[in-house]
Structures are given as structure tokens and as C-alpha cells.
Amino acid sequence: MQFEGIALFNFMRYKGENRIEFSCMEGKNVTVVLGDNTVGKTTIAQAFRWCLYGAVLAERGKRQEDYQLLNTDVLALMAADSRAKVWVELVASDGEKRYTIRRETSYTRAYPSMVAEEFHKKLTMHISDIFSRQPLAEVEERKVDELINELFPKNLSHYFLFDGERWSDITVNGVKENIKDSVHILTGLSAYQAAMRHLKDMGAYSVISKFKKKIVGSGNLYDSLEADYQKCGRKIETCKKEIENIEINIQNYSKKSQEIQEYLEENRNTESLQSQYRNLGIVKRTQEERCLSEWRVLVNEFSDKAYMMFAEPMVQDAMELVKSVAGERRDIPHMRQATIDHIMKSGRCICGTKLLPKTKEWDCLLEQRNYLPPADIGSLLGEFERTASRWGSRVRNLQKELYEMAGQIDSCVKNYEETCNEYAILEQRLDTHIDFAEHRKRLKSYQNSIQQLSSQKGQLQGQIQSLRRQREHLEDEMKGLEAKNEENRRWRERVELAEALYQKLHHDFAAEEKKVFLELNKQIQQNFTRMFNAKEKKIELSDQYQIQMYYKTDLGYREEKNLSEGEKIARNFAFIVTIMDYNRKRKAGKKLGSSQGNDTLPIVLDGPFSKLGDENIRLIAKTLPEVSEQVIIFMLKKDWKYTGLDEFVGKAYVIEKEADKSYATVQKAEEL
Numbered sequence: 040m041q042f043e044g045i046a047l048f049n050f051m052r053y054k055g056e057n058r059i060e061f062s063c064m065e066g067k068n069v070t071v072v073l074g075d076n077t078v079g080k081t082t083i084a085q086a087f088r089w090c091l092y093g094a095v096l097a098e099r100g101k102r103q104e105d106y107q108l109l110n111t112d113v114l115a116l117m118a119a120d121s122r123a124k125v126w127v128e129l130v131a132s133d134g135e136k137r138y139t140i141r142r143e144t145s146y147t148r149a150y151p152s153m154v155a156e157e158f159h160k161k162l163t164m165h166i167s168d169i170f171s172r173q174p175l176a177e178v179e180e181r182k183v184d185e186l187i188n189e190l191f192p193k194n195l196s197h198y199f200l201f202d203g204e205r206w207s208d209i210t211v212n213g214v215k216e217n218i219k220d221s222v223h224i225l226t227g228l229s230a231y232q233a234a235m236r237h238l239k240d241m242g243a244y245s246v247i248s249k250f251k252k253k254i255v256g257s258g259n260l261y262d263s264l265e266a267d268y269q270k271c272g273r274k275i276e277t278c279k280k281e282i283e284n285i286e287i288n289i290q291n292y293s294k295k296s297q298e299i300q301e302y303l304e305e306n307r308n309t310e311s312l313q314s315q316y317r318n319l320g321i322v323k324r325t326q327e328e329r330c331l332s333e334w335r336v337l338v339n340e341f342s343d344k345a346y347m348m349f350a351e352p353m354v355q356d357a358m359e360l361v362k363s364v365a366g367e368r369r370d371i372p373h374m375r376q377a378t379i380d381h382i383m384k385s386g387r388c389i390c391g392t393k394l395l396p397k398t399k400e401w402d403c404l405l406e407q408r409n410y411l412p413p414a415d416i417g418s419l420l421g422e423f424e425r426t427a428s429r430w431g432s433r434v435r436n437l438q439k440e441l442y443e444m445a446g447q448i449d450s451c452v453k454n455y456e457e458t459c460n461e462y463a464i465l466e467q468r469l470d471t472h473i474d475f476a477e478h479r480k481r482l483k484s485y486q487n488s489i490q491q492l493s494s495q496k497g498q499l500q501g502q503i504q505s506l507r508r509q510r511e512h513l514e515d516e517m518k519g520l521e522a523k524n525e526e527n528r529r530w531r532e533r534v535e536l537a538e539a540l541y542q543k544l545h546h547d548f549a550a551e552e553k554k555v556f557l558e559l560n561k562q563i564q565q566n567f568t569r570m571f572n573a574k575e576k577k578i579e580l581s582d583q584y585q586i587q588m589y590y591k592t593d594l595g596y597r598e599e600k601n602l603s604e605g606e607k608i609a610r611n612f613a614f615i616v617t618i619m620d621y622n623r624k625r626k627a628g629k630k631l632g633s634s635q636g637n638d639t640l641p642i643v644l645d646g647p648f649s650k651l652g653d654e655n656i657r658l659i660a661k662t663l664p665e666v667s668e669q670v671i672i673f674m675l676k677k678d679w680k681y682t683g684l685d686e687f688v689g690k691a692y693v694i695e696k697e698a699d700k701s702y703a704t705v706q707k708a709e710e711l
Contacts, residue, residue, distance in 0.1 A: 040190065041669045042641050043130040043137070047086050049110045050125050052079035054702035059083070061671055062689025063132075069663075069670045069687040072705070073679055074694030079703040080673035084645035087200055090127040090142045091191055093162070096202055109146045109155040112702050119150035122158075131190065132169060139165045139175065140187060191640065195221055198615055199640040201647060219584045225618050226555050227625060231548035238541045242276050247537045253530040261517060268513040271506045278499045278506070285496045289489055296485040299478050301600070316465045323462055326455040333451055337444040340437075348434040354427045379408040556580065559617055566620070567613035570658045578610055586610050605650045612647070612659055620666035641669035648678050656681040 044060040047053045061070040074080045085095040095106050107114075108125050117123055126143035145159040164183045165175035178186055191199070198221070223229040239245045383404055386394050394401055518531070560580050567578050575591045576599070588610055589596040602610070622639050642663065648656040660682035663670045670687075691708035 040131060040133050040640055042087075042643075042671065043132055045083070045086060045090070045130070046126075046128040047083065048126045049113050049123060050082065050086055050089075050127055051106075051108055051110060052082045052701075052703050053705075054110045054112050057705045059692055059705055060690060061669065063669065064689045067687055067689035068668060069672065069684055070690040070692075071679065071684070071688055071708075072671075072673045072692045072694060073676045073708065074673070074696075074703075075676065078694045078696045080694060081202075081645050082703075083705075084200065084202065084643060084673055086127045087129065087643055088196065090129045090140055091187055092193055092196065093142060093160075096200075107155055108144065110702060111153070112700075114146075114148055114153055114155050117148040117150070119148065122147055123155075133190075135169060137167045137169050138190065139167075140183075192224060195224060195640070198225070198618060199642050201615065201642060201644045222555075222559070222584050222618065223552075225622050226559075228548065228552055228555060231544055231551065235541060235544050235548065238537055238544070242279070243272075247534060247541070248272075250530055250534045250537060254527050254534070264513050264517050268510055268517065271510045271513065275503055275506050275510075278503045282496055282499050282503075285492045285499070289492050289496070292485045292489045292492070296482055296489065299482045299485070302478065316462070319458060319462050319465060323455070323458045326451060326458055330448065330451040330455055333444065333448045337441065337448060340444065341441065344434050344437050347430040348437050351427075351431060351434065354423075354430070358424060358427060374407075374411055376408055376411045379404055379411065555621075556584075559621060562621065563613050563617040566616050566662070567609070570613060570616070570662055571609045571655055578613060586614050605652075605655075608647075608650050609655065615642070616659075616662055616666050623666060623668065639668050641671065642667045643671045643673075645673045646675070647672065648674060648682070653681045657683050660684050 041063045042061050043063060044058060046056060046058045048056045059070075059072065062068060072080060072083060089095050089108070094103055095108075097103055097106070109123060110125075113123050122145055124143060124145050126141060128139065128141040131138045131140070141161075141163050143161045143163075144157055146155040147158055148154070149156050162180070162183050164178040164186060166178060167173060167175045220229070223232060237246060239247045242248065382388060383394060383401070388394055388400060388404075392400055394404070563580060563586075564577055567576075568574070576588060577591075577596065578586055578588045581587055588599045588602060588606060590599045599606070619640075619642060644663075648659070651659070656678060661684070664684070664687045672684075674682075676693075692705050693708045694703050695706050696703040
């Protein structure tokens, strides 16, 4: 299948009609459309999707209604009651027939606001024979979507309509699709599944069930056996539906678990920062308390001793002054005049000598009394000296100690300020409201739910096996009671033939699926190595065809979950190239028979190399024309020189946009 051309009319960035013809020549099967950023490359890629499926590829967080398809210049010129059309026409061929698909929408303007409102939609398809001049035959309107999906399956659209800017995961509008089913369709294995479903896996509507209903017996015993047989069948169908619901729930929980695991993996640095942020907060508070504590010690020490230190010069000067006035000290330490007066009044000295006036002892006491305060200040000077000595002793190293305390406070404050700055920087780097503990709690809950549902699924599968054995036993009994007539014999033979065919298809499908899986897994690694020259990494497909990347360590390979955008593109490119190459080889060699699988699909790439290095661009680009019958690329002019695709180019276009205009036009390129 190849695209012959596309036409856009008033579609988004393109005003009026713009046409592009695609190269379908063997050996020159590449069409390139070059343009700078924001000029309209993605708009043309979106036109493919809109024409085929009636929807554009929405960015995360946006809805289809957020996209205005009518060109803004056309909308601005519309009056209140005027109408304008948007249409895209896509022409494709399979070598024998040509398919012309046209999707059209008419708009009115919600004047005076710049809002386009749809009031009419139309989808048409015409088919003609390439080798005859027969007129175009129009497909019935109700069958157009069905035929489009047969030619270009919607669930495979992101494989052949590759958006390098947004296709960083296997998703469509943010919803994970069943990659395994997609691979089955692309490789032709879905034909086996369709046949098995038609024969048996549709339950009561299957061929085998319908055949069995044609067999009739006789007698109450047969009717009872048949009733039990049908009851077992209904129970089996009920169990299957329950399993389907369980599988949907398991898939839902698995998706949520995977999202949380990816979130935690992607934010493991953030989680580490958050832990660091919390620890730093504790350090910050501790340092703040230490600063205050050190400051309080300094203030208390200063308040308690500073006056002694500051008074020391004054005290020394005061002692010298008093000594110069008081002369030689002759007092008895700690003696007071009152003490002398008491002794003289008592008439006897403390040594026992009797005291009488005008005696020598009396006169000595009077003399000593005159040396004591208040008559003499010698003793007070002694007390002053002792106090001064005590003060000097306490403040001898005070200045040095205060300087050391102040330095300690300065150091604490400096450390605290540095911690505050680091704390502020961390605060800017993460959202402190993210609760990783809550995420892990939800993850554990989802995992427990998956485990419980898996257990229920196992029990139901056990019940189904038991019911099937019971049905086989009932069927054997019914066979013995069936009326011996020709009609029953023929239907029984048909049932057995259909059962045998089902078992053969089931066996062949399992064998072929394993063969395809092993071949794809081998080829995807070869393509990854060839296109990305990544010897230290490898990619593999899981049983569910999830693409997993591994990196080499001293202990072997380990899965890499925290992929960069470039690595995601590399992984997905290797997968798509492998699938396309397999499909092309299958068609050429008729490996699965001409009636199985879809025709090979063209590949349309929008910005495929925007996140890749120059060498990877070259390695990938030279592979694309080999694995696909047709390659259509929308890309930046600056990246084209790295592709090395000039020799494969059959058609080339450039998107032109004048600076003073809001719309673009597509022109044929004279040279690349």
C-alpha cells in the first residue's frame, strides 16, 4: 500500500488548497518535506490522521475540542452568517486499485468571537481500477470507516504515522494499547485468532456451538443430560466473562502500578533530594538552635564578668591613690573599732590581762583603735585589694574567651546561612508537596489487588477446566443416547471436524507465534545495534511484546527503566523498523500465505530525528527505504544533511511561510 498524494484545504496552518504528490517509484521511494520549526510540518502529518480517522493526535493534557481545524485567517474574514469548509483528500493505491478518501467539515463563526463551530461533516471514498478507465465507484457512507480501517488499521496508526515529537512511548492519546495484538495484526497472526474465534471462541455464537444445537436426542434422560451440558456451558461462559473482567482490572491495576513505578523511577533523584531536603531541614533547625545557644552563653558571660574587666584600670588607679593618702598599713586584718571598744569595756584582754586606764596595755589598745576604720581606712583598703585581686583572677583570660566565643558564633552563623542557602536551592528544585510515601502506599495496594485478582483468575480457570471435563463426560453419554439417524450423524461429523480444525489452528498459531517472537526478538536487537551503535546496551521483547532496554554491568545486563527521550525514540525506532521489515519480507516470501495479514504499509514520519544525534540520524535514515515500500518524512532543513537519503528521494517539497503572514504554503523544492 502506498500514498499517492494528499490535498489540504483551509486545514489549520494552510489557507486555500495545497497539494503534495508522493513518490511511488521503486528505488526512489522517499518523499521529503522540509521546513523550519512552527511552519506547519506537523500540520500535514496531522492531516493524514484526521482524514483517515477524523481525529488529530492530541498532546498530553489536551482534548480534540482544543484543536481548531479551520485556518485562522479564513475564520477572521468570516461574517456572522458565512460558512467555510475544511477538507483533506488522501489518495492511496495497492497496485491494483486506487482509493480516494475525502473528509470534509463545514464551519460557521460564533461572531464576534474567533470560534469556529461545526455544523456539517462528510466522509467519502471512491475506488477505481488503476489499469482501466472505469469511472470511480463510490463506497457506501456507512462502510467507509470500516474499509479505511481494513486498509489502514487504526490501532496500527502510530506505527506508520510516526510522530517523533510525541511518540516517546507506545501510546495513543496517552492510552497504552495492546502491543501484542498489534504485532499479531502486522505479522499476520491475527488471521489464526480470527479463525479460532469464529470456530469456537465466540461462545454461543461460534460455529461449533451452532453445529451442536442441530443435534437432537430423545427421551427424558437425554434431555436431562443436554440440560446439564448447556448449564456447564453457561457456567463456563460466566467464568470466562469474570476472567475477562478480572483481566481488565488486572490490566488497569498493572497500568497504574507501572505509572507509579515509572514515576518513582523518573523521580528517584527527586525523592533523594526530598530526603536530603528533610535532613537539611533538621540540620538547619539544629544549627539555628546552636547559634542561639552560643549567643546566650556569650551574653551571659559578658553580663557576668565584663564589668570586672572594664573596671580593672579604675580599680588599680583607686588603690594607688588611697595608698598614697593612707600611708603604711598598720591595722589588724578583719579587726574593727567596735571589737576594741568591747575589750576595753570588759576590763580584760583576750589574753587574760586586766585592763586599766592609763596603763601600758590600755594605751596600746587605744593606739590600735586609731588604726581601724573609720579612724583609719587601711583595713578597707585591704578588702578592696582582695576584691580587686579576685576580679582580676576571674577576668584574666576573659577577653580571649570572649573573642573565641564570638568566633564560634560567627562560624555557627556562617554554617547556618550556608545551610539556609542550600535549603532554599533544594526548595526550588523540588515540589515539597510530592508525597512519595503515599505513592508507594498506592503501589502496594495495586500490587495486592493484582495478586488477589490473579488468585481469583486461577480459581476460575480451574473451574473452567473442571466444567470442561464434566461437559466431555456428558457429551460422551449423550452420544450414546442420540437417535441413530443420518441427520445427527452428519452434524456430529461437522462438530468433530470443526473441533479438529480448531485444535490444528491452535497448535499452528502457538508454533507460529513462538517462531515470530523469536525472529522479532533476534531482529530487533540487530536493528538496534545497527542503527544506534550501542554496544553497551540491548533491547528485548517481553512475552507481552513490551520493549525493554538493558545496559551492561560487571554482573551482566540490567533493565534500564529511567530512559532518556532519545533512548525511547531509539528503542521505538528499532521496534518499528523490525516490524516493517518483517512485514515486507513476509509479503515478498509469502511466508504465511497471501490471504493472511495486511498489505505492507507506508511509513510517514514527523520530526523523527529531532532528539537524536547526527550519527544516529544517518544510521536510521539509510535503513528506512530498505524496510518500507514508501517513506514520507517531514523534518527540519538543518537535519536533512545528516540523513544521506538524497539518492532515494523521488519527490521533495519545502514549506514556505512569510514572516508577516500566519499561514504557510507547500512548494516543490528545486534542490535539497
